[in-house]
Amino acid sequence: MPHDSHDHDHTEPPSDLALRVKALETALTRKGYVDPAAVDAVVDTFETKVGPRNGAAVVAKAWTDPEFKQRLLDDASAACTELGFSGQQGEQLKAVENTDDVHNMVVCTLCSCYPWPVLGLPPSWYKSHAYRSRAVIEPRAVLEEFGVSIPEDKEVRVWDSTAELRYLVLPARPADTDDLSEEALAELVTRDAMIGTGVVQA
Amino acid sequence: MSEPQSFADFLPKSVSEPIFEEPWQAQAFALTVTVHQRGLFTWDEWATCLSEEIAADKASDGPVDGSNYYALWLATLERLVDEKGAASGDELVALKDAWRENYIATPHGQPVPEPEQ
Structure with a gap:
């Protein structure tokens, strides 16, 4: 031939x-x-169906419904299942809330465990050696490279995912968004904000 | 430990960045989810095995940008499928070669037949 x-x-x-x-x-x-x-x-x-839009819907609901937010922080797997987003691998999901005092970011140092049901599949940088090793050692420097500056007096918490436990960052709701609907709020929520390498901007 | 590399090199171009760069990556991912659902291995076994592949790749100076992530994913699936007795490595190589031969033997534009059993 x-x-x-x-x-x-x-x-x-x-x-x-x-x-x-x-x-x-x-x-x-x-x-x-x-x-x-x-x-x-x-x-x-x-x-097509799974992706960061699922997570954005969860975040927007938490911003507008205090009771849902409490359920999300108590048991994120159950709260996401309420919205129809449930895991396939039986892993638990934990939501970590950004506040005035704490910024959260998520990594998987061993491989690249990721909350698929709410965020889809991980971006390429999340799977890189550089992110996996540096996020824990120098999170503030990594965040700076993503354009996120965290003041010195604010704590940065880095959550290391495992096969059994994945994390979703509940970002802070931007100021001056009181008149936005839940759907409009969801449009503002980026994937990076839910990993903790971005912040939500109005 | 820290690697002197800027994330700017592999920041996503947009939020809607495609999650798979090539179709085979999506297929390898979906095969893994499917055989896991059939109970061939636990998710913990998967994560352990994938972590080992990634660590071994790093030790042998693999790319640091995650660009070979799905290649390592595929190697992990081949290894677990072999270890769990579903299909041996030799079997998979033979099938791969048979698929390649069928491609080469099929006129352009016609469907490529599955290798014979």
């Missing part, structure tokens, strides 16, 4: 990584571990 890239009697194989994934899917399907339709459904869910 000639490997001339300009002839049309063959199909260019995908990358080695992509072929390894195809091999896995074929083997696991044949052995009954996987239904290809279920795999496609998971891809669709994470690409």
Whole structure:
């Protein structure tokens, strides 16, 4: 078989990584571990339905409904399930609130555990060695690089995620937003604010 | 311990940054979620194994920007699938080679058939 890239009697194989994934899917399907339709459904869910918008809806509700906020801080997994966002891996979710005295940020130093049901999949920098190692050692310097300056008299708390416990930062509601609806507030909430590497601005 | 690198190099371009850079990454992720739901391994086993792959990669001077994250994810899945007896490493290599041969043997534009059992 000639490997001339300009002839049309063959199909260019995908990358080695992509072929390894195809091999896995074929083997696991044949052995009954996987239904290809279920795999496609998971891809669709994470690409289109899950994502930071879920977390933003949780935050906006907490800002406008004090009773929901209390339930969120008491048991974030249960509170998010109320809104239809529940975990697939059985992990617990904890919400940590930014206040006048405390700024929270989230990292996973070991791998990159992340609260998927509310934030979707992690951004590339969250998975980097640099973020994972530096967030704990010098959180203020890391925050500065994200454009977030925390005053010296404010405590920075860094939460290290695990397979069993993930964190969601409840950012501070920006000033002068009293007239905004819950939906309009949700639009202001960024993914980074819920990781703690950003703040919400009106 | 600290790595002299600026986050500016890999800050997300926008909040709507795509979560997967290539389709195979989404497939590898979804396969993992699916076989986990079938009970092939616990999430704790997954996290432990992935942490080991990432630590080994760091020890061998892998990229620090997380760009090979899903490659490590894929290696973790292959390892767990082998360890749990679902499919051996040899089996997966044979299937991969068979898929590649089928691509090369299929005229452009036609569906590539699955390797024969």
